[in-house]
Amino acid sequence: MSVEPLPRLSSDDLRALAGQRSRQDCVVCAPLVCPGWESVPSTFHLDQLQPVGTLRGEDAEQATVMEHHPRGTHAWSADAPIAPAFFPYNRCDVWVCGACARPFLRYTEYGGYYEDQRIRALNAALLDDAQP
Numbered sequence: 001m002s003v004e005p006l007p008r009l010s011s012d013d014l015r016a017l018a019g020q021r022s023r024q025d026c027v028v029c030a031p032l033v034c035p036g037w038e039s040v041p042s043t044f045h046l047d048q049l050q051p052v053g054t055l056r057g058e059d060a061e062q063a064t065v066m067e068h069h070p071r072g073t074h075a076w077s078a079d080a081p082i083a084p085a086f087f088p089y090n091r092c093d094v095w096v097c098g099a100c101a102r103p104f105l106r107y108t109e110y111g112g113y114y115e116d117q118r119i120r121a122l123n124a125a126l127l128d129d130a131q132p
C-alpha cells in the first residue's frame, strides 16, 4: 500500500472521472454496480479497485454527520444526491475499476459491533455541491 495521501477531489474532478469509462460491459466491476449504497459483496476482491482520490477533508473526524436529502430521499435511495460536503460522502475515498475505470465511492460504516464496507457507483448526474 502506498503511504502517499490521496488527492482531494473536487466535484469537477468527479464529473471528469465519471466520463472516463473505457467500456460499458465490464465483468470485473459488474457485481458492484449499484445506483445506491450497498455493502461490498464478500465475494468481490477489493484489490480489483484502485484508489484515485478522496472526498475527506483535513479534519474528517470533525466533518458533519448530516445527510443531504432535499427531495425526500434517504441514505439508501438510488436517486439520493451525491453531495461531497455531507455524510457519508465526506468520509469517502474514490476508487476506479482497474479494468474499465468505472468510478465508485467507498467508505467504512462503523457500527457498534461491526464494520461494513459500503460502496456506491459514482453517477455524475446526482452530484450536488450543496454545503452544510
Ligand SMILES: [Zn+2]
Pocket: 026, 027, 028, 029, 030, 097, 098, 099, 100, 101, 102
Ligand atoms: Zn470495471
